[in-house]
Amino acid sequence: MNVKIIRSNRKTLAIQINPDLSVIVRAPMYAPQSDIERILREKEGWIQKHIEKIREQEEKKKETQGESVESEYLTNEEIKKLADKALQHIPKRVSYYAKQIGVTYGRITIRNQKTRWGSCSSKGNLNFNCLLMLTSPEVIDYVVVHELCHRKEMNHSGAFWAEVEKVLPDYKEQVKWLKENGAQIIGRMK
Known part of the structure; x- marks a missing residue:
């Protein structure tokens, strides 16, 4: 191993x-x-x-x-286009859901990552993977809500998942979709 x-x-x-x-x-x-x-x-x-x-x-x-x-590697140009698209779309969704959840956040960064869809730092800075733009709007919203709920619970406890469920009662469908298809999308990164 x-x-x-x-x-x-x-x-x-x-x-x-x-x-x-x-x-x-x-x-x-x-x-x-x-x-x-x-x-x-x-x-x-x-x-x-x-x-x-x-x-x-x-x-x-x-x-x-x-x-x-579907399984071909993305070019640098395609990755840049996805990042630009993510910069247009994701901050709007973060703003929308932050109000709904009742949390604040810091900086929003779009990255091209091979291991994560998003992350939230202890200071409230949010990172999102530009490859989210290859998923559905529902999956993007799930990742946004997931990271914003870390502003209330910096863990994956029952309390954390309860916060996610308050906003997205069907979030498990998006989790399942990412488990089944996420590796394939991330696999398109060189």
């Missing part, structure tokens, strides 16, 4: 499995190596399950698409 450890000023440890099947462990700066290795051993079944799921999705994609245009 190819594991990369990234240490930062975070408080908790997170395990991330990438579309290329590499594993990233994000750990607090001073977490002992032995703790990281123990958690990796404990989570080995979970990691393997997710790696297997990604492999299955890749197989399914090859079977259903063959070499279709």
Whole structure:
């Protein structure tokens, strides 16, 4: 298993499995190596399950698409167009939903990322993936609401998901869609 450890000023440890099947462990700066290795051993079944799921999705994609245009890499020009489009669209949705949720936010940044659809910093700055523009308006709204709800709950607890559900009662449909199709879209990044 190819594991990369990234240490930062975070408080908790997170395990991330990438579309290329590499594993990233994000750990607090001073977490002992032995703790990281123990958690990796404990989570080995979970990691393997997710790696297997990604492999299955890749197989399914090859079977259903063959070499279709959908799986071609995006050019830098296409990525720039998606980012420009996202800059026009996403801030409006953030403004709309922030009022509804009753939260404030800082800077909005559009990026081209290979691992995330969006993120929210502790200061309230929001990042969104330009590839969201290849999804439906419902998926974009879900990611916007997801990140804004982190302004109330900086975690993925039951309370956090309850906040998301208040705004988007059918959010699980978008989560399911991203799980089934997200890797394929992100896979179009070089």
